[in-house]
Amino acid sequence: MSDTKEKQTSSFEMVRALGLVSVICGIIIVGIYQFTLPAADANRKLALERQVFKILPDAKNVVTYYATGKGIIAAQGHDKPPSDAVVFYAVYDSAKKLMGIAAEASSAGYADQVRVLYAYDPEKQVITGIGVISMRETPGIGDRILTDKAFLENFAALDVHLSADLQSLANAVKTVKHGTRSGLWQIDAISGATVTSKAVGRGINESAQALLPRLLPQLDKLRKAS
Amino acid sequence: MSHTELRAAPHQHSGNDVPVIMRNVVYALLPICVFSVWQYGLSAAALILVVTLACLLAERINNFVSGTASTLSDWSAVITGILLALTLPPSFPLWMGAVAGLSAIWLGKSLFGGLGQNPFNPALIGRAFVQAAFPTAISTWVPAFSLNRFAGFIPTTLTAPFMLPPDIKHWIKLQGLDAFTGATPLARWKFENVAASAMEFLTGQVTACAGETSAILILLCGLYLAVRKFLDWRIPVAVMGSVTLLSWLFHLAQPARYPSPSFMLLSGGLMLGAWFMATDMASSPITPRGIWLYGALIGILTVMIRYFGGLTEGVMYAILIANATAPLLDQFNQPRVLGAKGSKS
Amino acid sequence: MSVPSNFDEFLDGIWKQNPIFVMVLGMCPTLAVTVSAVNAISMGLATTFVLGASCLLVSLLRHAIPKQVRIASYILIIATFVTVVDYAIQAISLDLYEALGAYIKLIVANCILLGRAEAHAAKNPPLPATFNAIGMGFGFTLGLFAIGCVREILGAGKLFGISLFGEHFQPWVVMVLPPGGFFVLAGWLIVFAAFEQYKSKRIQGVPS
Known part of the structure; x- marks a missing residue:
């Protein structure tokens, strides 16, 4: 591509960008996991109990x-x-x-x-x-x-x-x-x-x-x- | 009747155009319909009528939407309707029959561009659709020659549209046939290992759709068409030949497990399929070797599905699969052009 | 050419570039999870959320991400929000989670997402990018809902789990099986194509 020739992106910039994205994504994922864990666990327990009550x-x-x-x-x-x-x-x-x-x-x-x-x-x-x-x-x-x-x-x-x-x-x-x-x-x-x-x-x-x-x-x- | 005219080849025309051929196929199907009505009474007559009307309606709507002239007069929708009705159980609710007819024409023919463009046999597409949609109704059978068959309908026939058909166990008891199990000969063979005798088939004393109970009649009607050259005799011969050969080999190896070739030939929809469905001109090959291979493929697939498949009957899927291979068979079996070199170009 | 307003961006995905009926994208969930209207809407909304959130983030970061590593970054961002939706649905309803099955995780492979990030969000400021993405999401939801309704009505005689025809309804089993998805999708595509044809004929007929 023409514009990549004009403006060289340094390796550092690429690594930095990927690092930045990874950090943001990491924080989001861990945050939502911790946040939903109690509700998800309660749901699973409820579902199991509902199954057991059936039999x-x-x-x-x-x-x-x-x-x-x-x-x-x-x-x-x-x-x-x-x-x-x-x-x-x-x-x-x-x-x-x-x-x-x-x-x-x-x-x-x-x-x-x-x-x-x-x-x-x-x-x-x-x-x-x-x-x-x-x-x-x-x-x-x-x-x-x-x-x-x-x-x-x-x-x-x-x-x-x-x-x-x-x-x-x-x-x-x-x-x-x-x-x-x-x-x-x-x-x-x-x-x-x-x-x-x-x-x-x-x-x-x-x-x-x-x-x-x-x-x-x-x-x-x-x-x-x- | 033949006539010539001045134009590019072909120069000679037999005089049999599409409506003539199709009309003769309808004539050949009529005796089978009459036999079916005699066996099952009013319900069978109503089913044949409704399915055929649904096919005609679908064809007409199609003409209207696409703005073309009416194609009802080429008789092909009538054939599709009658063939489809003959593969359905006589107790099939009429509204489901109508669904089958509409889907046969729309899914099987119109979507591909109408008569001559359809890669699959439309009647079988219709049946495959209702088999997938209403698996219970399509495997509910009633006894032939019941006492009051001309006095009234089988209760399931008049089911209101979109509603479940009623239970007919009580009705069957009223017919005075206690031993009736509701299983077709193929199902009885598969699950109970009881093969019906040829005599039971020939007299129509089996539980099945019309296409299954009148093998000899279908054979005669098919022969009429073959003699008049309205169908390619090589296809049914190849189908029946391969079924006979293959089932004979299995029967020789394990007579207790696999039934005799005569059972395989007479049971199920094999005769109707071989003579009237596999021979559909638009969906079968045209090269000589292709035709033989196509017929043999149908026979082999039918035997394989019956012996090893989950379904009791395999003719429908065998023909549909073979339909799909027809263009390929033609491609690989092109006859050598006159004067061309022997090797491939 | 004037710059399209945010509202135009939003409408784009719902009608003119509807992901299902016009672009024919995202066929995997379209055929797989549309057996009922509720499943279809849930799947559509989950995809809408992932679309909106990932396009917003991609648009915000569009100057910070060099061209060479953009695909990796977009996929990472999309995968993040798919994970978010996955956990969120587990917390909301386990039944829904079971019904949607593997298709929640497969949102990550839905080509609408990478397509939007690459074709729109990477070139536009956050606001129009988000509007466009959410419009696409709603268009997708609408398409799934249209298919899901037909399949649920014919396949089970119900809509949103409420019986429409009483208990004697004969379900069309084929509609809840995979072939039903193909039939209904094809039916809607015909309706859309016929409508477009009718519209273009009418426009041509008017003298300009």
């Missing part, structure tokens, strides 16, 4: 925990979870008694990840309900997992008890073809929405296999924790 309506208090290979630890502030941790939520009622456990299960559906929150009853070792956190399944087909009564019935008492050695589920959770459910650990798929139904089953199986063997031996710690 455990009597819940009063929700505490986030990490289940690691060495045991379970309560989440503190904005700590990063340990690398092998499985996140779960201990749910207490108004009498501060442990009502159940909520955890997230996620698996690839037809369009995107299907993320569901499931409620686990440690006394009976069954799943007692699910709620969808997010999904982008086809309206009218895949999103019937939200509304189909027969499908949701599967999760009234889905069997996830551990095998004798406490290392894995006695029966892996599995989604089966519509109308062929033969065990309490099986999920009867919605006919016409098999891909989404399978995603739910697969997600729950993966999550339960990872979480429950770590969680169950430590249950007393959770009962006392509140």
Whole structure:
């Protein structure tokens, strides 16, 4: 370009300009982060509680925990979870008694990840309900997992008890073809929405296999924790 | 009837211009329509009528907006309407049928510049649109030869515009057919592994749209057009040939899993697609080798979608995809110009 | 030629140079987040804020930034305000944040932003630059809203989440799927083109 030849810009000027822009931008970003953090945190907590209330309506208090290979630890502030941790939520009622456990299960559906929150009853070792956190399944087909009564019935008492050695589920959770459910650990798929139904089953199986063997031996710690 | 005149080539004209060909295609489609009405009664007749009228209306509005002379008399909108209606379930609500007709003409034909400019078969564009828009209604089927089919409409037919069609389970029970499952032969094969017999197809005792229940009739009507040279016989032959060959190979390898070639040929929209839709003159190739490849591509894609896809029927998408490749097939298969050197220039 | 007033600058983006219907820019959010009117307006306003704020800053700094490093500076400034919007939406509503998804962060790649910074803000004083940017933003919002309305009405039978046709409405599933975005955008482009054609015919018809 002609005018760059006429007026040479020194390296110092360029570095200075970029430095100036960076400083201004840095201040703005840090400022807005600090400013919005409390509101964003409150929103996230609210959203989590709303999800939990959907599957455990009597819940009063929700505490986030990490289940690691060495045991379970309560989440503190904005700590990063340990690398092998499985996140779960201990749910207490108004009498501060442990009502159940909520955890997230996620698996690839037809369009995107299907993320569901499931409620686990440690006394009976069954799943007692699910709620969808997010999904982008086809309206009218895949999103019937939200509304189909027969499908949701599967999760009234889905069997996830551990095998004798406490290392894995006695029966892996599995989604089966519509109308062929033969065990309490099986999920009867919605006919016409098999891909989404399978995603739910697969997600729950993966999550339960990872979480429950770590969680169950430590249950007393959770009962006392509140 | 042929006549010559003094002008640049071509000198000889067969006398079959567009309206003549199109009118004959309509004649060939009429027996299929009659069969469909006989099977499903008033609802099927109303659907064919409404979809065709919607296509004509769209064409007329288009003429009006673009300020051109009426193109209704070339019969092409009528063909689009009838073909489209034959691919829809007989219980399809009439207002959805009208949406299908309008989108077929506007999205499938007018946007590209009218008859002869359309890269895709307009009827299939219309069907693809309503399949995406109303997936539930388009996969709701009713039994053929129900008792009161001429006494009244199927309840879903008269759904008010923009409203959900009512549940027809109760109505189906009234027809005295307890074993009715509401699944097409292809769906029954895919989900329950039950292949309908050729006899069931030939007598129309299956649940499906008209294009699926009358394979032999379609074959005869198609043959009439082929004999009169109104369609290119090589396309349906290539489609049916490749489907037969491919499904026969699969059937040989795993007879329990894959159905016989006759099932593949008679089920779904294959016959209607092969004879009346793949042969659409504007959207199919014109070079000899291109035509064979085009037909084979449709057959292969159909089998692949039916066997391995999420959908039960694949003819519609197979033809649309093959339509898209038609210009390319022509480009790669240009016959050598007389007198030109053998190698590429 | 007279210098355009601030108001003219503002109107420019809404009609004559509408980013969606005339310039056909920013198609990624246009097709992706317009499944409902609320999403469309939120996305439009978020983009408007980023546009206005970054153009103001670019215009203020236009003498301090040498030509050689201008792209890097503009992108940095735009990215800053996208981050601001990202945090702000998290603080306002998590549902909205989930609905808009990755497209908030993708505002940074919206060509309207760099285009405005480069073509207008870098050459004009802060006031007209900001007016022009906000006009563009509103034009963008208007375009998204027009598409979002049609898609929400046909795709769900609702507008702003309020049911219009009662519970027996048959949703057009295709409208909330990606192809619906293309169909509706194309429909609006036809309407705009037809209107422009009609207008130019009328102007030609008047003897000058």
